[in-house]
Amino acid sequence: MNLIEYADGEMMMISLANILAGELRQTLQTQDFASFAVPGGTTPGPIFDNLCSANLDWARVHVLLTDERWVPESSDRSNTRLVRQRLLTDRAGEAQYVPLRNDAATPEDGLPALREGLAAVLPLSVVLLGMGADMHTASIFPGADQLDLALQGSDTLVAMRAPGAPEPRITLSAHVLRKAMNRHLVILGRDKREAVERAATLTPEEAPVAAILPGTTIHWAE
Numbered sequence: 001m002n003l004i005e006y007a008d009g010e011m012m013m014i015s016l017a018n019i020l021a022g023e024l025r026q027t028l029q030t031q032d033f034a035s036f037a038v039p040g041g042t043t044p045g046p047i048f049d050n051l052c053s054a055n056l057d058w059a060r061v062h063v064l065l066t067d068e069r070w071v072p073e074s075s076d077r078s079n080t081r082l083v084r085q086r087l088l089t090d091r092a093g094e095a096q097y098v099p100l101r102n103d104a105a106t107p108e109d110g111l112p113a114l115r116e117g118l119a120a121v122l123p124l125s126v127v128l129l130g131m132g133a134d135m136h137t138a139s140i141f142p143g144a145d146q147l148d149l150a151l152q153g154s155d156t157l158v159a160m161r162a163p164g165a166p167e168p169r170i171t172l173s174a175h176v177l178r179k180a181m182n183r184h185l186v187i188l189g190r191d192k193r194e195a196v197e198r199a200a201t202l203t204p205e206e207a208p209v210a211a212i213l214p215g216t217t218i219h220w221a222e
């Protein structure tokens, strides 16, 4: 396992923001555009706060989520809301946002149009992922209705309903995540460290994060 251990959470958030900005800059040296996928949830906010002022050509960066909860942007469960408030501000306000949610009533209905927008920015240049203590990553949850499709299918986006997720979700598939040029997983706390170590010994069906661990740099602080 490729794991970087940091002295504390604050150091990790600053260092990781620098690493991500460096990878985006490097991508922009050889490509017209870079695509950058980020998680929602409670962990990444401070990374976004550090990253949004990074000196890079944000106008050539496509920002998207690794997964979205099917709730309106006015909900405090909305990952889009988090990204708009904490990442797409300051210099990063120039970036182009690729939504994983639209006005369709369900993620299943919304999928076809969203897949088209996503196709234009693949393969992903840089991906940052989060992980839950139940070893889900993005919204690829253990026990989810479309787990096989998300882990083994060639679809890029999958609609998901899972016992561990309070609302329907939409998620990038393992297929898309594995094709990313640079991939990072950020986790905070003892529980998640133990969970990721355990995941490395399990199958992706038991521990979905296991599907993307090879080639991923894990960033951890207590």
Ligand SMILES: O=C(O)[C@H](O)[C@@H](O)[C@H](O)[C@H](O)COP(=O)(O)O
Pocket (backbone or CB within 6 Å): 039, 040, 041, 042, 043, 044, 066, 067, 068, 069, 079, 129, 130, 131, 132, 136, 137, 138, 139
């Ligand atoms: O929308 C989401 O919930 C996420 O993208 C999800 O995969 C998240 O990264 C993990 O659940 C960790 O969440 P926390 O950072 O809140 O622990």
